[in-house]
Amino acid sequence: MELELDLRAADKIWTQIMVDKMSAEKRSALMSRIRGKDTLPEMAVRKRLWREGFRYRLHPKGLAGRPDLVLPKWGAVVFVHGCFWHRHNGCSYFRLPKTRTAFWDAKLQRNRERDASALKTLIDAGWRLAVVWECALRRDADHVGELLATWLTMRDDSIEIEEAGSEVKDRPLIVSGR
Numbered sequence: 225m226e227l228e229l230d231l232r233a234a235d236k237i238w239t240q241i242m243v244d245k246m247s248a249e250k251r252s253a254l255m256s257r258i259r260g261k262d263t264l265p266e267m268a269v270r271k272r273l274w275r276e277g278f279r280y281r282l283h284p285k286g287l288a289g290r291p292d293l294v295l296p297k298w299g300a301v302v303f304v305h306g307c308f309w310h311r312h313n314g315c316s317y318f319r320l321p322k323t324r325t326a327f328w329d330a331k332l333q334r335n336r337e338r339d340a341s342a343l344k345t346l347i348d349a350g351w352r353l354a355v356v357w358e359c360a361l362r363r364d365a366d367h368v369g370e371l372l373a374t375w376l377t378m379r380d381d382s383i384e385i386e387e388a389g390s391e392v393k394d395r396p397l398i399v400s401g402r
């Protein structure tokens with residue numbers, strides 16, 4: 225009797241493991257679709273820069289972190305960061321999943337640390353960086369383009385462009401793995 229109960233309990237646990245595994249796989253399939261590059265707002269920003277005469281290369285190999293755009297003439301690179309994958313802390317598009325929370329927490333933290341180390345490498349090599357967050361693109365891609373164009377020609381620091389309140393703003397880039 226006792227053994228039978230144990231077996232039933234074990235079976236239940238096994239079923240639970242399988243269900244979790246399924247949902248984890250489905251989840252990552254879903255998330256990889258969300259992750260896709262070349263989103264429409266991103267294209268809008270690129271087109272705008274191109275129209276204004278800025279020339280760039282896309283996803284160049286051989287630069288740390290594979291920036292989304294590199295503009296050699298301006299000594300600048302641009303990263304477009306998805307708020308979930310790059311763990312945009314304090315952003316409404318970033319929320320840790322409710323299941324397998326520890327797994328996601330560790331994974332996304334690693335992404336963030338990898339980003340920080342790539343950004344540091346590029347800054348040390350003399351590049352100016354702009355990190356454009358997905359939330360800013362979704363809010364006002366046009367304004368993102370404007371901020372980037374101004375930054376490219378008028379300033380020599382590194383910036384981060386994000387949604388702040390209901391506006392799109394830039395601020396000095398602070399590189400941190402946390």
Ligand SMILES: [Zn+2]
Nearest residue numbers: 307312315359
């Ligand atoms: Zn964000």
